[in-house]
Amino acid sequence: MKQNFTVRQGALDGVEAFLSVAQHRSFRRAATELAVTPSAISQAVRALEARLGAVLFIRTTRSVGLTEAGERFLARARPAFEELVAASGAARELGQKPAGLLRLTVPRSVVPILLEPLIASFCKAYPEIEVELAASEELLDLAAGGFDAGIRMGQFINPDMVAVRLTKPFPFAIVGSPDYLARRGRPKRPDDLRDHACLRLRRSNGGLAPWSLNDNGRSIDLAVSGSFIGHDFPTLVGAAIEGVGLAQVPAPLVTGAVREKKLVRVLESFATTTPGVFLYYPGHRQIMPKLRAFIDHVKSQPGAVR
Template identity: 70%
Template sequence: MKQNFTVRHGALDGVETFLSVARYRSFRRAAAALGVTPSAVSQSVRTLEARIGAALLTRTTRSVGLTEAGQRFLDRAGPAFDELVAASEAARDLGQRPTGLLRLAVPRSVVPLILEPVIASFCEAYPEIELEIAASDEMVDIAARGFDAGIRLGELIAADMIVVRLTPPFPFHVVGSPDYLRGHKPPARVEDLRDHACLRLRRWNGSIAPWTFAVGNDVIEAAVSGPLIAHDYPTLLGAAMQGLGLAQVPGPIAEAAIADGRLQALLTSQAIMTPGVFLYHSGKRQMLPKLRAFIDHMKAPRRMAAEGG
């Protein structure tokens, strides 16, 4: 059987007009409510009746009534049309003000680094937004999985995404605790890492991430070994602070521990730089006010810091 691949037009044509006539029991009052002429109302109802194949209204010079078919149509179409109107209003509401469910896909390491400092203030500023954070290091197709946006390192974002910078570029540091380094000579070269316990990261796809360094104009990868494999950077950072071994982690999550002496940065002259952390989404046309509010809120702390606020 030949399939019809065209979209059927006009399935709802005349329905609102019929419901208005049925409500007012008057073509003239229905026309006034709809802002059209009585003749336009009459024509719209006749077209609907012809498409359905049954008379829906009885008309006299004094009154308008419902046929049995019209009553059945009213009983079913009335509530359905009200649901359509409510659905349109709900969608319009999402498009006009910050409200609704905001779903973000983020790596685990980004949560303490980027999100924790602003979650409470954002939820307080926008009480009509429900914020859902899906923390996973898996590379997520945000459109296919129903996310409003994602957060990633810049080099991991697809080229067709709209990106918003959340952090400046930063290095990946090799760090070790004072306790660990008291029993092990600090590495002076990348090659020295073979003599150290190196804590490693397993990527979302199952592979072990090599340690990466900048040596002159070249980027080199070092295959290291050690007693622990973790699936996120905060776990590696915690293990390094406990003296289990060395870890290579994003600079921002190690800054506080380096500053207060719980960790020491090593091989700093060969630290590789990353573009930074970015929020990404599918395009400006699809950006709803809830996402715009989140982006503006995320930018505010950096703007205040830059202004000395």
């Protein structure tokens, strides 16, 4: 059963004054330590006692001692207050310098071609920052998942996000292995794809992604068919290299395979272009130094898009 829990306004008022008096056994020395008047310390302690419904100090003209209630309160309040002070210091430190855990949600396809060299150099430059990459094709909620930022192709980023460009726009390439094309022939027009085994992508929402083409400025979405379905682009690339069928994937992902003649691009004149890959994060909150350091590092790399 869910319990109702509220923090009463001013619940911590007077605790620091109490701890200082308990330490020094003096209202005057506590006032000096906290840079307030003895009267202010006395009022804070009386207000705390009133809220607790218990007397915490035994006061005489010459000494200050703790009651049994005061001893019990001190035993629990001092470590808790010290932990709050430590927590405040830790939070303040993370807000002032690049440190802590930087969590990024990214698609698998961008890790080898974009992030591996970038993350390696970033970790060397900022040893006090831990980097966690959650490779997933799902469009995760950054706040709900506890992520500082995400990386996605521009068309999938919500307009309320701040986006930092990581790559220039690039085409989607349709590729097949030389062996597959020798067996099935090379398509010349989009309609020819009906006679080919087309590798399909299952989106995180469960639907199958159509193939998008550009016919003289006219956008075409084709519901292709084939015997193989993957959940990410690297899987489709691997299947295409093995000759399972044609795949439509981001061109940078197959640059090496095309150069090594493991894959051949087809229907290049019908290729569509994506806006590119972006780092994105919520725009309504202050950027933590760890994320600012990562953004600045990205922009400082040779060949970075500015």
